[in-house]
Amino acid sequence: xxxxxxxxxxxxxxxxxxxxxxxxxxxxxxxxxxxxxxxxxxxxxxxxxxxxxxxxxxxxxxxxxxxxxxxxxxxxxxxxxxxxxxxxxxxxxxxxxxxxxxxxxxxxxxxxxxxxxxxxxxxxxxxxxxxxxxxxxxxxxxxxxxxxxxxxxxxxxxxxxxxxxxxxxxxxxxxxxxxxxxxxxxxxxxxxxxxxxxxxxxxxxxxxxxx
Amino acid sequence: xxxxxxxxxxxxxxxxxxxxxxxxxxxxxxxxxxxxxxxxxxxxxxxxxxxxxxxxxxxxxxxxxxxxxxxxxxxxxxxxxxxxxxxxxxxxxxxxxxxxxxxxxxxxxxxxxxxxxxxxxxxxxxxxxxxxxxxxxxxxxxxxxxxxxxxxxxxxxxxxxxxxxxxxxxxxxxxxxxxxxxxxxxxxxxxxxxxxxxxxxxxxxxxxxxxxxxxxxxxxxxxxxxxxxxxxxxxxxxxxxxxxxxxxxxxxxxxxxxxxxxxxxxxxxxxxxxxxxxxxxxxxxxxxxxxxxxxxxxxxxxxxxxxxxxxxxxxxxxxx
Numbered sequence: 132x133x134x135x136x137x138x139x140x141x142x143x144x145x146x147x148x149x150x151x152x153x154x155x156x157x158x159x160x161x162x163x164x165x166x167x168x169x170x171x172x173x174x175x176x177x178x179x180x181x182x183x184x185x186x187x188x189x190x191x192x193x194x195x196x197x198x199x200x201x202x203x204x205x206x207x208x209x210x211x212x213x214x215x216x217x218x219x220x221x222x223x224x225x226x227x228x229x230x231x232x233x234x235x236x237x238x239x240x241x242x243x244x245x246x247x248x249x250x251x252x253x254x255x256x257x258x259x260x261x262x263x264x265x266x267x268x269x270x271x272x273x274x275x276x277x278x279x280x281x282x283x284x285x286x287x288x289x290x291x292x293x294x295x296x297x298x299x300x301x302x303x304x305x306x307x308x309x310x311x312x313x314x315x316x317x318x319x320x321x322x323x324x325x326x327x328x329x330x331x332x333x334x335x336x337x338x339x340x341x342x
Numbered sequence: 343x344x345x346x347x348x349x350x351x352x353x354x355x356x357x358x359x360x361x362x363x364x365x366x367x368x369x370x371x372x373x374x375x376x377x378x379x380x381x382x383x384x385x386x387x388x389x390x391x392x393x394x395x396x397x398x399x400x401x402x403x404x405x406x407x408x409x410x411x412x413x414x415x416x417x418x419x420x421x422x423x424x425x426x427x428x429x430x431x432x433x434x435x436x437x438x439x440x441x442x443x444x445x446x447x448x449x450x451x452x453x454x455x456x457x458x459x460x461x462x463x464x465x466x467x468x469x470x471x472x473x474x475x476x477x478x479x480x481x482x483x484x485x486x487x488x489x490x491x492x493x494x495x496x497x498x499x500x501x502x503x504x505x506x507x508x509x510x511x512x513x514x515x516x517x518x519x520x521x522x523x524x525x526x527x528x529x530x531x532x533x534x535x536x537x538x539x540x541x542x543x544x545x546x547x548x549x550x551x552x553x554x555x556x557x558x559x560x561x562x563x564x565x566x567x568x569x570x571x572x573x574x575x576x577x578x579x580x581x582x583x584x585x586x587x588x589x590x591x592x593x594x595x596x597x598x599x600x601x602x603x604x605x606x607x608x609x610x611x612x613x614x615x616x617x618x619x620x621x622x623x624x625x626x627x628x629x630x631x632x633x634x635x636x637x638x639x640x641x642x643x644x645x646x647x648x649x650x651x652x653x654x655x656x657x658x659x660x661x662x
Contacts, residue, residue, distance in 0.1 A: 249430035254419035
Protein backbone atom coordinates (compact mmCIF):
# COMPACT_ATOMS: atom_id res chain seq x y z
CA UNK A 132 0.00 0.00 0.00
CA UNK A 133 2.72 2.44 1.00
CA UNK A 134 4.68 1.87 -2.19
CA UNK A 135 1.62 2.64 -4.19
CA UNK A 136 0.84 5.75 -2.21
CA UNK A 137 4.40 7.00 -2.51
CA UNK A 138 4.32 6.49 -6.25
CA UNK A 139 1.05 8.44 -6.27
CA UNK A 140 2.63 11.17 -4.17
CA UNK A 141 5.38 11.51 -6.73
CA UNK A 142 2.72 11.93 -9.40
CA UNK A 143 1.01 14.61 -7.33
CA UNK A 144 4.31 16.46 -6.94
CA UNK A 145 4.92 16.18 -10.66
CA UNK A 146 1.51 17.59 -11.61
CA UNK A 147 1.52 20.33 -9.00
CA UNK A 148 5.08 21.36 -9.74
CA UNK A 149 4.67 21.78 -13.49
CA UNK A 150 1.23 23.31 -13.38
CA UNK A 151 2.51 25.82 -10.82
CA UNK A 152 5.40 26.78 -13.07
CA UNK A 153 3.29 27.06 -16.23
CA UNK A 154 0.43 28.91 -14.60
CA UNK A 155 2.82 31.47 -13.11
CA UNK A 156 4.54 31.99 -16.46
CA UNK A 157 1.22 32.42 -18.26
CA UNK A 158 -0.57 34.27 -15.44
CA UNK A 159 2.06 36.96 -15.04
CA UNK A 160 1.22 38.42 -18.43
CA UNK A 161 -2.45 39.24 -17.78
CA UNK A 162 -1.50 40.27 -14.23
CA UNK A 163 0.90 42.89 -15.59
CA UNK A 164 -1.61 44.07 -18.21
CA UNK A 165 -4.31 44.41 -15.53
CA UNK A 166 -1.91 46.31 -13.26
CA UNK A 167 -0.88 48.68 -16.05
CA UNK A 168 -4.37 49.40 -17.33
CA UNK A 169 -6.11 49.60 -13.93
CA UNK A 170 -7.51 53.04 -13.02
CA UNK A 171 -4.53 53.58 -10.69
CA UNK A 172 -2.03 52.07 -13.15
CA UNK A 173 0.70 53.58 -15.30
CA UNK A 174 -1.41 53.40 -18.47
CA UNK A 175 -5.04 53.52 -17.35
CA UNK A 176 -7.31 52.05 -20.00
CA UNK A 177 -10.81 51.23 -18.96
CA UNK A 178 -11.74 49.20 -22.04
CA UNK A 179 -8.75 46.84 -21.88
CA UNK A 180 -8.95 46.50 -18.12
CA UNK A 181 -12.66 45.68 -18.05
CA UNK A 182 -12.44 43.26 -20.98
CA UNK A 183 -9.51 41.33 -19.56
CA UNK A 184 -11.07 41.39 -16.14
CA UNK A 185 -14.23 39.84 -17.55
CA UNK A 186 -12.27 37.06 -19.28
CA UNK A 187 -10.44 36.31 -16.04
CA UNK A 188 -13.71 36.16 -14.13
CA UNK A 189 -15.33 33.86 -16.68
CA UNK A 190 -12.45 31.39 -16.50
CA UNK A 191 -12.37 31.56 -12.73
CA UNK A 192 -16.05 30.71 -12.42
CA UNK A 193 -15.80 27.46 -14.48
CA UNK A 194 -16.09 24.41 -12.21
CA UNK A 195 -12.76 22.61 -12.59
CA UNK A 196 -14.26 19.23 -13.38
CA UNK A 197 -16.13 20.74 -16.35
CA UNK A 198 -13.08 22.63 -17.57
CA UNK A 199 -11.16 19.39 -17.44
CA UNK A 200 -13.64 17.68 -19.77
CA UNK A 201 -14.04 20.65 -22.12
CA UNK A 202 -10.28 20.90 -22.50
CA UNK A 203 -9.76 17.28 -23.60
CA UNK A 204 -9.30 18.15 -27.32
CA UNK A 205 -6.99 21.02 -26.45
CA UNK A 206 -4.96 18.80 -24.11
CA UNK A 207 -4.62 16.19 -26.84
CA UNK A 208 -3.38 18.90 -29.19
CA UNK A 209 -0.74 20.13 -26.72
CA UNK A 210 0.47 16.92 -25.07
CA UNK A 211 -0.46 14.41 -27.75
CA UNK A 212 -2.84 12.50 -25.47
CA UNK A 213 -5.72 13.42 -23.20
CA UNK A 214 -5.14 11.01 -20.33
CA UNK A 215 -2.34 10.48 -17.86
CA UNK A 216 -0.39 12.53 -15.41
CA UNK A 217 1.24 14.78 -17.99
CA UNK A 218 -2.07 15.48 -19.72
CA UNK A 219 -3.46 16.58 -16.37
CA UNK A 220 -0.99 19.46 -16.26
CA UNK A 221 -2.87 21.23 -19.08
CA UNK A 222 -6.27 21.68 -17.40
CA UNK A 223 -4.60 22.37 -14.06
CA UNK A 224 -2.58 25.13 -15.66
CA UNK A 225 -5.50 26.60 -17.59
CA UNK A 226 -7.65 26.71 -14.48
CA UNK A 227 -4.88 28.31 -12.45
CA UNK A 228 -3.87 31.04 -14.93
CA UNK A 229 -6.80 33.40 -14.20
CA UNK A 230 -6.35 32.69 -10.50
CA UNK A 231 -2.68 33.70 -10.73
CA UNK A 232 -3.62 36.74 -12.82
CA UNK A 233 -6.03 38.01 -10.19
CA UNK A 234 -3.82 37.22 -7.18
CA UNK A 235 -0.74 38.81 -8.74
CA UNK A 236 -2.72 41.83 -9.92
CA UNK A 237 -3.96 42.43 -6.38
CA UNK A 238 -0.48 42.04 -4.94
CA UNK A 239 1.18 44.30 -7.48
CA UNK A 240 -1.45 46.99 -7.05
CA UNK A 241 -0.81 47.04 -3.31
CA UNK A 242 2.53 48.71 -4.07
CA UNK A 243 2.71 52.16 -2.46
CA UNK A 244 1.72 54.69 -5.17
CA UNK A 245 4.15 57.17 -3.64
CA UNK A 246 7.07 54.89 -4.43
CA UNK A 247 5.89 54.63 -8.03
CA UNK A 248 5.63 58.40 -8.28
CA UNK A 249 9.15 58.74 -6.87
CA UNK A 250 10.44 56.35 -9.54
CA UNK A 251 8.65 58.35 -12.24
CA UNK A 252 10.17 61.56 -10.92
CA UNK A 253 13.64 60.09 -11.47
CA UNK A 254 12.81 59.35 -15.08
CA UNK A 255 12.16 55.60 -14.81
CA UNK A 256 10.47 53.95 -17.79
CA UNK A 257 7.26 51.96 -17.38
CA UNK A 258 9.15 48.69 -17.87
CA UNK A 259 11.64 49.67 -15.17
CA UNK A 260 8.83 50.59 -12.81
CA UNK A 261 7.18 47.21 -13.39
CA UNK A 262 10.33 45.21 -12.67
CA UNK A 263 12.25 47.37 -10.22
CA UNK A 264 9.36 48.79 -8.25
CA UNK A 265 6.14 46.79 -8.64
CA UNK A 266 7.70 43.33 -8.63
CA UNK A 267 10.55 44.18 -6.30
CA UNK A 268 8.25 45.64 -3.65
CA UNK A 269 5.66 42.88 -4.05
CA UNK A 270 7.95 39.84 -3.66
CA UNK A 271 6.68 38.78 -0.21
CA UNK A 272 3.06 39.10 -1.31
CA UNK A 273 3.76 37.21 -4.55
CA UNK A 274 5.39 34.39 -2.59
CA UNK A 275 2.28 34.22 -0.47
CA UNK A 276 0.21 34.02 -3.66
CA UNK A 277 2.33 31.15 -5.00
CA UNK A 278 1.80 29.24 -1.76
CA UNK A 279 -1.96 29.70 -2.08
CA UNK A 280 -1.70 28.58 -5.69
CA UNK A 281 0.25 25.41 -4.82
CA UNK A 282 -2.23 24.48 -2.11
CA UNK A 283 -5.22 24.93 -4.36
CA UNK A 284 -3.50 22.96 -7.13
CA UNK A 285 -2.92 20.10 -4.68
CA UNK A 286 -6.66 20.13 -4.08
CA UNK A 287 -7.56 20.22 -7.78
CA UNK A 288 -5.06 17.50 -8.63
CA UNK A 289 -7.21 15.09 -6.64
CA UNK A 290 -9.62 15.14 -9.59
CA UNK A 291 -6.90 13.85 -11.85
CA UNK A 292 -8.41 10.40 -11.54
CA UNK A 293 -11.10 11.48 -13.98
CA UNK A 294 -8.57 11.42 -16.76
CA UNK A 295 -6.41 8.66 -15.33
CA UNK A 296 -3.93 11.16 -14.00
CA UNK A 297 -3.05 9.42 -10.75
CA UNK A 298 -1.79 11.17 -7.67
CA UNK A 299 -2.59 10.88 -3.98
CA UNK A 300 -6.08 12.30 -4.27
CA UNK A 301 -6.94 9.83 -7.01
CA UNK A 302 -5.76 6.89 -4.86
CA UNK A 303 -7.74 8.20 -1.90
CA UNK A 304 -10.93 8.35 -3.97
CA UNK A 305 -10.56 5.11 -5.91
CA UNK A 306 -9.05 2.83 -3.25
CA UNK A 307 -10.18 4.51 -0.08
CA UNK A 308 -13.61 5.93 -0.83
CA UNK A 309 -15.00 3.81 -3.64
CA UNK A 310 -13.66 0.50 -2.28
CA UNK A 311 -14.40 1.29 1.38
CA UNK A 312 -10.74 0.87 2.34
CA UNK A 313 -10.46 3.24 5.28
CA UNK A 314 -6.72 2.80 5.79
CA UNK A 315 -5.99 4.14 2.27
CA UNK A 316 -8.26 7.07 2.92
CA UNK A 317 -6.58 7.85 6.23
CA UNK A 318 -3.00 7.54 4.94
CA UNK A 319 -3.69 9.56 1.80
CA UNK A 320 -5.47 12.25 3.76
CA UNK A 321 -2.66 12.40 6.29
CA UNK A 322 -0.08 12.76 3.54
CA UNK A 323 -2.02 15.60 1.97
CA UNK A 324 -2.59 17.30 5.33
CA UNK A 325 1.11 17.11 6.20
CA UNK A 326 2.12 18.24 2.72
CA UNK A 327 -0.18 21.26 2.69
CA UNK A 328 0.97 22.10 6.21
CA UNK A 329 4.63 21.97 5.16
CA UNK A 330 4.00 24.13 2.11
CA UNK A 331 2.20 26.69 4.26
CA UNK A 332 5.00 26.71 6.83
CA UNK A 333 7.57 27.20 4.11
CA UNK A 334 5.46 30.06 2.76
CA UNK A 335 5.20 31.76 6.15
CA UNK A 336 8.93 31.40 6.65
CA UNK A 337 9.72 32.90 3.24
CA UNK A 338 7.25 35.75 3.73
CA UNK A 339 8.90 36.72 7.01
CA UNK A 340 12.35 36.36 5.58
CA UNK A 341 11.61 38.42 2.47
CA UNK A 342 9.58 41.26 3.92
CA UNK B 343 16.54 78.54 -13.74
CA UNK B 344 12.84 77.82 -13.74
CA UNK B 345 10.44 80.06 -15.63
CA UNK B 346 6.75 79.49 -15.14
CA UNK B 347 4.79 81.59 -17.60
CA UNK B 348 1.00 82.00 -17.46
CA UNK B 349 0.50 78.36 -16.59
CA UNK B 350 -3.05 77.07 -16.23
CA UNK B 351 -4.20 73.56 -15.53
CA UNK B 352 -7.56 71.92 -15.05
CA UNK B 353 -8.76 68.51 -13.90
CA UNK B 354 -11.98 68.20 -15.86
CA UNK B 355 -14.05 71.24 -14.90
CA UNK B 356 -11.90 72.07 -11.91
CA UNK B 357 -9.34 74.76 -12.59
CA UNK B 358 -6.44 74.01 -10.25
CA UNK B 359 -3.83 76.44 -11.58
CA UNK B 360 -4.82 79.85 -12.91
CA UNK B 361 -2.39 81.89 -14.94
CA UNK B 362 0.62 81.33 -12.73
CA UNK B 363 3.82 83.21 -13.47
CA UNK B 364 6.90 82.66 -11.33
CA UNK B 365 10.59 83.07 -12.08
CA UNK B 366 13.03 81.16 -9.97
CA UNK B 367 16.70 82.02 -10.20
CA UNK B 368 19.64 79.63 -10.11
CA UNK B 369 20.85 78.64 -6.64
CA UNK B 370 17.81 80.15 -5.02
CA UNK B 371 15.69 78.54 -2.31
CA UNK B 372 12.17 79.39 -3.41
CA UNK B 373 9.07 78.67 -1.36
CA UNK B 374 5.57 77.97 -2.59
CA UNK B 375 3.19 78.23 0.32
CA UNK B 376 -0.54 77.86 0.73
CA UNK B 377 -3.22 75.74 2.31
CA UNK B 378 -3.79 72.16 1.21
CA UNK B 379 -5.75 72.09 -2.01
CA UNK B 380 -4.37 75.45 -3.12
CA UNK B 381 -2.65 73.82 -6.11
CA UNK B 382 0.94 74.15 -4.94
CA UNK B 383 1.81 70.44 -5.15
CA UNK B 384 0.22 70.27 -8.58
CA UNK B 385 2.40 73.16 -9.69
CA UNK B 386 5.50 71.36 -8.41
CA UNK B 387 4.48 68.21 -10.32
CA UNK B 388 4.07 70.25 -13.47
CA UNK B 389 7.63 71.52 -13.12
CA UNK B 390 9.12 68.03 -13.45
CA UNK B 391 6.53 66.67 -15.83
CA UNK B 392 4.73 64.30 -13.46
CA UNK B 393 1.62 66.26 -14.43
CA UNK B 394 0.68 67.98 -17.64
CA UNK B 395 -0.66 71.52 -17.94
CA UNK B 396 -3.03 72.96 -20.52
CA UNK B 397 -1.72 76.42 -21.28
CA UNK B 398 1.28 78.63 -20.70
CA UNK B 399 4.74 77.16 -20.47
CA UNK B 400 7.29 75.98 -17.98
CA UNK B 401 10.92 76.28 -19.00
CA UNK B 402 13.62 74.61 -16.94
CA UNK B 403 17.21 75.54 -17.76
CA UNK B 404 16.15 76.61 -21.23
CA UNK B 405 14.16 73.48 -22.02
CA UNK B 406 10.38 73.48 -22.17
CA UNK B 407 8.65 70.91 -19.97
CA UNK B 408 6.50 69.09 -22.48
CA UNK B 409 4.90 65.75 -21.75
CA UNK B 410 4.47 65.03 -25.47
CA UNK B 411 8.21 65.00 -26.06
CA UNK B 412 8.97 62.05 -23.83
CA UNK B 413 12.65 61.84 -24.59
CA UNK B 414 13.42 65.45 -23.80
CA UNK B 415 11.25 65.29 -20.68
CA UNK B 416 13.10 62.19 -19.59
CA UNK B 417 16.45 63.96 -19.86
CA UNK B 418 15.03 66.95 -18.04
CA UNK B 419 13.80 64.78 -15.17
CA UNK B 420 17.34 63.64 -14.65
CA UNK B 421 18.30 67.21 -13.72
CA UNK B 422 15.55 67.45 -11.12
CA UNK B 423 15.60 65.46 -7.89
CA UNK B 424 12.44 65.24 -5.83
CA UNK B 425 11.58 64.45 -2.21
CA UNK B 426 8.14 63.78 -0.79
CA UNK B 427 6.05 64.10 2.36
CA UNK B 428 5.95 60.34 2.87
CA UNK B 429 9.57 59.77 1.84
CA UNK B 430 8.55 57.11 -0.72
CA UNK B 431 11.48 54.77 -0.15
CA UNK B 432 11.40 51.18 -1.34
CA UNK B 433 10.72 49.08 1.75
CA UNK B 434 12.63 46.08 0.49
CA UNK B 435 15.83 47.89 -0.37
CA UNK B 436 18.39 49.02 2.19
CA UNK B 437 19.67 52.61 2.42
CA UNK B 438 22.46 51.99 -0.06
CA UNK B 439 20.22 50.40 -2.69
CA UNK B 440 17.54 53.04 -2.28
CA UNK B 441 20.08 55.76 -2.97
CA UNK B 442 21.45 53.76 -5.90
CA UNK B 443 18.04 53.19 -7.50
CA UNK B 444 17.88 56.27 -9.79
CA UNK B 445 21.31 55.30 -11.18
CA UNK B 446 19.90 51.91 -12.10
CA UNK B 447 17.04 53.58 -13.95
CA UNK B 448 19.63 55.40 -16.01
CA UNK B 449 21.67 52.31 -16.72
CA UNK B 450 24.62 53.52 -14.66
CA UNK B 451 26.68 50.65 -13.26
CA UNK B 452 26.36 50.87 -9.48
CA UNK B 453 29.08 48.29 -8.87
CA UNK B 454 32.02 50.48 -9.93
CA UNK B 455 34.27 52.01 -7.24
CA UNK B 456 33.25 55.53 -8.38
CA UNK B 457 29.55 54.75 -8.07
CA UNK B 458 30.13 53.20 -4.66
CA UNK B 459 32.14 56.20 -3.52
CA UNK B 460 29.42 58.54 -4.75
CA UNK B 461 26.57 56.69 -3.02
CA UNK B 462 28.48 56.30 0.22
CA UNK B 463 29.56 59.94 0.05
CA UNK B 464 25.94 61.09 -0.20
CA UNK B 465 24.88 58.81 2.64
CA UNK B 466 27.73 60.30 4.69
CA UNK B 467 26.65 63.82 3.76
CA UNK B 468 23.14 63.23 5.09
CA UNK B 469 24.68 61.74 8.23
CA UNK B 470 23.57 58.12 7.91
CA UNK B 471 26.85 56.27 7.30
CA UNK B 472 26.08 54.04 10.31
CA UNK B 473 22.80 52.97 8.69
CA UNK B 474 24.17 52.17 5.23
CA UNK B 475 22.60 48.71 5.17
CA UNK B 476 19.50 49.37 7.27
CA UNK B 477 16.04 48.93 5.80
CA UNK B 478 13.65 51.92 5.83
CA UNK B 479 11.49 50.32 8.52
CA UNK B 480 14.44 50.47 10.92
CA UNK B 481 14.75 54.24 10.40
CA UNK B 482 12.93 57.20 11.96
CA UNK B 483 10.97 59.66 9.83
CA UNK B 484 13.80 62.18 9.76
CA UNK B 485 16.31 59.51 8.78
CA UNK B 486 14.02 58.30 5.98
CA UNK B 487 13.81 61.82 4.60
CA UNK B 488 17.61 62.04 4.72
CA UNK B 489 17.82 58.86 2.65
CA UNK B 490 15.30 60.34 0.21
CA UNK B 491 17.44 63.48 -0.05
CA UNK B 492 20.55 61.41 -0.80
CA UNK B 493 18.56 59.49 -3.42
CA UNK B 494 17.35 62.74 -5.01
CA UNK B 495 20.95 63.95 -5.32
CA UNK B 496 22.51 60.81 -6.78
CA UNK B 497 22.03 61.88 -10.42
CA UNK B 498 23.69 65.28 -9.75
CA UNK B 499 20.54 67.34 -10.29
CA UNK B 500 20.54 71.10 -10.72
CA UNK B 501 17.20 71.47 -8.99
CA UNK B 502 15.74 69.81 -5.90
CA UNK B 503 11.95 69.78 -5.61
CA UNK B 504 10.56 69.33 -2.09
CA UNK B 505 6.89 68.40 -1.79
CA UNK B 506 5.80 68.98 1.81
CA UNK B 507 9.06 67.32 2.77
CA UNK B 508 8.85 68.20 6.47
CA UNK B 509 5.10 68.02 6.99
CA UNK B 510 5.25 64.55 8.52
CA UNK B 511 8.10 65.45 10.88
CA UNK B 512 8.16 67.08 14.31
CA UNK B 513 9.70 70.57 14.73
CA UNK B 514 13.15 69.51 15.97
CA UNK B 515 13.58 67.00 13.14
CA UNK B 516 12.23 69.54 10.65
CA UNK B 517 14.94 71.96 11.74
CA UNK B 518 17.61 69.35 11.00
CA UNK B 519 16.20 68.65 7.54
CA UNK B 520 16.00 72.38 6.76
CA UNK B 521 19.62 72.84 7.85
CA UNK B 522 20.57 70.00 5.51
CA UNK B 523 18.67 71.59 2.62
CA UNK B 524 20.45 74.89 3.23
CA UNK B 525 23.78 73.11 3.29
CA UNK B 526 22.98 71.41 -0.01
CA UNK B 527 21.97 74.73 -1.52
CA UNK B 528 25.21 76.39 -0.40
CA UNK B 529 27.73 73.63 -0.95
CA UNK B 530 26.38 72.00 -4.09
CA UNK B 531 24.81 75.13 -5.58
CA UNK B 532 21.50 73.36 -6.16
CA UNK B 533 18.33 75.38 -6.71
CA UNK B 534 15.68 74.26 -4.23
CA UNK B 535 11.94 74.66 -4.68
CA UNK B 536 9.99 74.03 -1.49
CA UNK B 537 6.25 73.43 -1.44
CA UNK B 538 4.82 73.62 2.05
CA UNK B 539 1.92 74.75 4.20
CA UNK B 540 4.27 75.45 7.10
CA UNK B 541 5.20 79.13 7.47
CA UNK B 542 8.13 78.03 9.65
CA UNK B 543 9.79 76.30 6.71
CA UNK B 544 9.52 79.32 4.46
CA UNK B 545 10.75 81.65 7.18
CA UNK B 546 13.78 79.56 7.93
CA UNK B 547 15.18 78.82 4.51
CA UNK B 548 13.43 80.57 1.63
CA UNK B 549 14.83 83.64 0.00
CA UNK B 550 11.61 84.30 -1.87
CA UNK B 551 8.17 82.88 -1.56
CA UNK B 552 4.92 82.78 -3.51
CA UNK B 553 1.63 82.52 -1.66
CA UNK B 554 -0.89 80.48 -3.60
CA UNK B 555 -4.61 80.35 -3.00
CA UNK B 556 -7.22 78.66 -5.19
CA UNK B 557 -4.64 78.11 -7.91
CA UNK B 558 -3.57 81.75 -8.08
CA UNK B 559 -0.43 83.52 -6.89
CA UNK B 560 -1.76 86.13 -4.45
CA UNK B 561 1.54 87.48 -3.22
CA UNK B 562 5.18 87.03 -3.97
CA UNK B 563 8.33 88.38 -2.38
CA UNK B 564 10.73 87.90 0.46
CA UNK B 565 9.11 86.01 3.35
CA UNK B 566 9.58 88.96 5.71
CA UNK B 567 7.69 91.21 3.27
CA UNK B 568 4.81 88.79 3.21
CA UNK B 569 4.80 88.80 6.95
CA UNK B 570 5.35 92.48 7.61
CA UNK B 571 2.42 93.78 5.61
CA UNK B 572 0.43 90.74 4.76
CA UNK B 573 -2.23 90.80 2.13
CA UNK B 574 -5.70 89.86 3.46
CA UNK B 575 -5.60 86.17 2.51
CA UNK B 576 -2.01 85.80 3.60
CA UNK B 577 -2.94 87.23 6.96
CA UNK B 578 -5.77 84.78 7.31
CA UNK B 579 -3.32 82.02 6.47
CA UNK B 580 -0.85 83.29 9.05
CA UNK B 581 -3.73 83.25 11.54
CA UNK B 582 -2.83 86.32 13.51
CA UNK B 583 -4.95 86.54 16.65
CA UNK B 584 -6.34 89.96 15.77
CA UNK B 585 -9.89 88.86 16.47
CA UNK B 586 -9.12 89.07 20.18
CA UNK B 587 -8.57 92.82 19.98
CA UNK B 588 -10.64 95.36 21.92
CA UNK B 589 -13.72 96.68 20.11
CA UNK B 590 -13.31 100.26 21.38
CA UNK B 591 -10.73 102.72 20.13
CA UNK B 592 -8.43 102.18 17.18
CA UNK B 593 -6.24 99.11 16.82
CA UNK B 594 -2.99 99.76 15.00
CA UNK B 595 -0.56 97.03 14.05
CA UNK B 596 3.09 98.08 13.90
CA UNK B 597 5.74 96.11 12.04
CA UNK B 598 9.30 96.17 13.26
CA UNK B 599 12.32 95.04 11.35
CA UNK B 600 15.72 94.37 12.81
CA UNK B 601 16.73 97.83 11.61
CA UNK B 602 14.38 99.41 14.11
CA UNK B 603 16.75 100.35 16.92
CA UNK B 604 14.75 103.11 18.58
CA UNK B 605 12.45 102.43 21.54
CA UNK B 606 9.54 103.71 19.50
CA UNK B 607 6.67 102.79 21.78
CA UNK B 608 7.91 104.63 24.82
CA UNK B 609 9.23 107.53 22.73
CA UNK B 610 5.84 107.96 21.12
CA UNK B 611 4.02 107.93 24.44
CA UNK B 612 6.31 110.59 25.81
CA UNK B 613 6.45 112.78 22.74
CA UNK B 614 2.72 112.78 22.02
CA UNK B 615 1.88 112.69 25.69
CA UNK B 616 -0.78 110.04 25.27
CA UNK B 617 -1.64 106.70 26.82
CA UNK B 618 -2.42 103.57 24.90
CA UNK B 619 -2.48 99.86 25.61
CA UNK B 620 -0.47 97.08 24.03
CA UNK B 621 -2.82 94.30 22.95
CA UNK B 622 -0.83 91.72 21.12
CA UNK B 623 2.69 91.09 19.93
CA UNK B 624 4.72 88.51 18.11
CA UNK B 625 8.32 87.93 17.11
CA UNK B 626 9.19 86.00 13.99
CA UNK B 627 12.53 84.50 13.13
CA UNK B 628 13.48 84.79 9.45
CA UNK B 629 16.71 82.95 8.64
CA UNK B 630 19.18 85.31 10.38
CA UNK B 631 16.97 88.29 11.21
CA UNK B 632 14.10 88.84 13.61
CA UNK B 633 10.91 90.65 12.71
CA UNK B 634 8.27 91.73 15.18
CA UNK B 635 4.74 92.93 15.12
CA UNK B 636 2.78 94.70 17.81
CA UNK B 637 -0.83 95.79 18.05
CA UNK B 638 -1.62 98.85 20.12
CA UNK B 639 -5.00 100.30 21.00
CA UNK B 640 -5.26 104.12 20.95
CA UNK B 641 -8.13 106.49 21.60
CA UNK B 642 -10.12 107.71 18.63
CA UNK B 643 -8.90 111.31 19.04
CA UNK B 644 -5.22 110.27 19.09
CA UNK B 645 -5.44 108.40 15.84
CA UNK B 646 -4.11 111.03 13.44
CA UNK B 647 -1.29 112.06 15.74
CA UNK B 648 -0.13 108.50 16.19
CA UNK B 649 -0.19 107.70 12.49
CA UNK B 650 1.67 110.88 11.64
CA UNK B 651 4.29 110.00 14.25
CA UNK B 652 4.71 106.48 12.89
CA UNK B 653 5.15 107.81 9.38
CA UNK B 654 7.74 110.26 10.64
CA UNK B 655 9.86 107.56 12.32
CA UNK B 656 9.37 105.20 9.41
CA UNK B 657 7.54 102.30 11.04
CA UNK B 658 5.18 100.30 8.85
CA UNK B 659 1.66 100.25 10.24
CA UNK B 660 -1.81 99.12 9.47
CA UNK B 661 -5.12 100.07 11.05
CA UNK B 662 -7.02 96.91 11.86
